[in-house]
Amino acid sequence: MAYDKPIPRPSPHTMPFWEGTKNGKLMLPRCTHCNRVHWYPRHICPFCHSTALEWIEGSGEGRLHTFAVQHRAFGGWAEEIPFVTAYIDLDEGDRMLTVLRGVDPENPESIRIGSRVKVEFEQADNDIHIPFWRVVEEGA
């Protein structure tokens, strides 16, 4: 079945990220001056204000920072309720939003903040593969 949920549209600035997802890589912007990774992609390092930025291949691993269970949604997502949205602390630093896989939305008390998570990619159309994260090991 065709992917029926919102599909992001790349801009020139974010193209390296979306190109990476097609190859199963989680590309992250990093400042060459202070070496910190930031998310979402900027034109300037939000930490030291250098504009000397580069893309690096991230590990695709992190921890669950917090989550919610969506019982109301629109478009293609309405068919999926309830589903779990989550913020992920990347091992490289900073945080991503995702829909979390490998958890039971009907039993939110069973979902553990701090759980180890790993990225995976779903093909949405010819150009876009969307990153989703999956719990791989329950945290403390």
Added chain:
Amino acid sequence: MNTQFSRSAAIVGAAEATEIGYLKDPKTAIQLHIEAIKAVSDQTGIPISSIDGIFSAGWSSELAEHLGIHPKYIDTTQVGGCSFEMHVHHAMAAIYAGIIDVALISHGQNGYSMRKVGGSGPRRGLGNDNSPASQMTSAYGLSGAPSNYSHAMTRYNYVYGTTPEDFAHVAKVTRDWATLNPRAVMHSKETHKAGGPITIEDVQSARIVSWPLTLLHCCLVTDHGGAVLLTRPEIARSLKTRPVWVAGAGESMGHSNMLEMEDFTATSAMASSAAAYEMAGMGPDDMEMALVYDSFTVTAAITMEMLGLAPRGQGYRLWKDGDAAPGGRLPINTNGGGLSFNHSGMYGMQLLIEAYRQLSGTAEDGINGLPGKQTGASTCIVNGTGGSLSTTGTLVLVAD
């Protein structure tokens, strides 16, 4: 130091549109604006033609054009529901600088009627639809404020060991206040089929919107128009209304997108209130009541901590222990809040109007033998929160 600004301007009137809430006959946002502006002009005796500064969270030039005025100061600050607290801050600075004499801050939003007549309802996302932040969030099925704020409550409960039931007390007590306000949407069974008092069980057994938030942890989406006038002390003293002095004002932001929220249990209200307290030469212990943005139960509880009125991790206790309730030590959200009074998408104006009424002694009396809605407080801290726990504006207001 910004203390020289303190009390350089007063709110001299505050009024609402003729009808607010779930309007049977739909109205546009501009009509709600105009009804409120007309009412505040009548209330204060300040002619609309005397307004020389205009502040609204929309297209202020269009509003001025509707009024047929040509202001000298035009401010369209739109950073969510706290915009109106920031407008007071900006208006005060413009008055202090001698640029203007009379500032109009106006609000019109048909969060409910827009379903029938279109127009300016709940705020849309900021900026470019295809911004990098939007590209990295739009794929994940979030559907507005509740779907974001729920993440904050989950994290808060993880950090502090609290439960959704703890926050349900905010909804219950705020509803108690609404039962004292005949204009509150949830005042009684007469005003709404789900109106009147509620229990903790009612809050927790309501339909889940975005776990851990049930429907009753979330604010209303209604129609509202409101307007306030600010002016310099000499003019304020000459009017028929009682002035309420802006002793302190401050604004701040943590982030714009929740993706950039560093600590999900804290907001920039700590910084904006520090600025407001400093300007006022006052502190949390001097505040006799509080009006804080309760977009969600968790918003209000965190905000009280940020304002220095509760220890971190214990904001909800103000409601659970009865301090915030009618007759309590520190009344909070005496109009019934965004949870049970009215919330049109942006709620900062409703906060200003209730603060003016309380501090000018013009809030409605209590009914049914319950403690009055008029608290008798002479100081009030007002905090608006906009976006996704993003931006904040704080005011310290004092009675004349």
